[in-house]
Amino acid sequence: MPLGTLDRSAPSFFRQGPSPLSRLALYSALALFLMVADARFHVTEPLRKGVATVLYPLQWLMLQPVEFAGQGAGYFQSLQEAQAGTDAARRQMAQMAVRAGETDQLLRENAELRQLLALRERLQTPAQAAQVIYDTADPYTRRIMVDRGQLAGVEPGSPVMDASGVLGQVTRVYPMLSEVTLLIDRDQAIPVLNLRTGARSVAYGDPTMGHGGGMELRFTPGNADVQEGDLLTTSGVDGLYPPGLPVARVIRVERRADSTFARIYCAPLAQVYGARHVMVLQPLTGETAEGASLPPRPAPEPQAPKRGGRK
Secondary structure (H helix, E strand, O other): OOHHHHHHOOOOOHHHOOOOHHHHHHHHHHHHHHHHHHHHHHHHHHHHHHHHHHHHHHHHHHHHHHHHHHHHHHHHHHHHHHHHHHHHHHHHHHHHHHHHHHHHHHHHHHHHHHHHHHHOOOOOOEEEEOOOOOOOOOOOOOOOOOOHHHHHHHOOOOOOEEEOEEEEEEEEEEOOOOOEEEEEOOOEEEEEEEOOOEEEEEEEEEOOOOOEEEEEEEEEEOOOOOOOOOOOEOOOOOOOOOOOOEEEEEEEEEEOOOOEEEEEEEOOOOOOOOOOOOEEOOOOOOOOOOOOOOOOHHHHHHOOOOOOOOO
């Protein structure tokens, strides 16, 4: 065999090259350099954007079954909620229809009874809308400011209510603003009537009750017929609040053996925190919408002179 045809290169078994440790160090340095360069100069940002653009159709295609399943589940859930809401609305409409018929019947009976007894018609209290501007800065009181004042005809003592019930009472009037003391203020009290039993009482504000304050029926005997859930409305005996306005609901009754009176806690129905629009009513002591006013209070009877002692 000619010598020129012989392979003079070393066999692969004996091939020489860099050691594995050298390659590891080289590749590690290269990776570190690329990471630093990418973090500093965003070298691989165009490559990353290109790869993301190329892979986006594939990602979108792979996510379609997941989105379809989620949309389908949401559709069926919303359909069930809509059906449940429709059923609840129909039941509520049926109940309201029954109550409307009962209300009409009661109104007719009330009108007949008033005509029979020759009673005066119920007063129609005029009112005007107002907007809550801000809460007062005093941390020891619960008061708000509304944008109706003396120029709008607001009087001190005017009741204030929102869509849910009585909110408070006007305690100070300015030309353009009025200060309203909320029912949960410690210095506020309102005569109330228990619709279930017809018992009259007085509810006092208690700002320390619960998280946002509440009310308490004080000086109520321990054996009084008061239960949780009773609705309290204005009684109208004070000549200030119109009767029948919703005030609060009894949430807890505590009867103690060592006390004559029960501790009755109530939650106001009005939004004492967060109310934005309110109605300012005219006090019953003022003129009504028809121009009639409440009858004056009777004068006190003169006391008989005391007899002198024996001489």
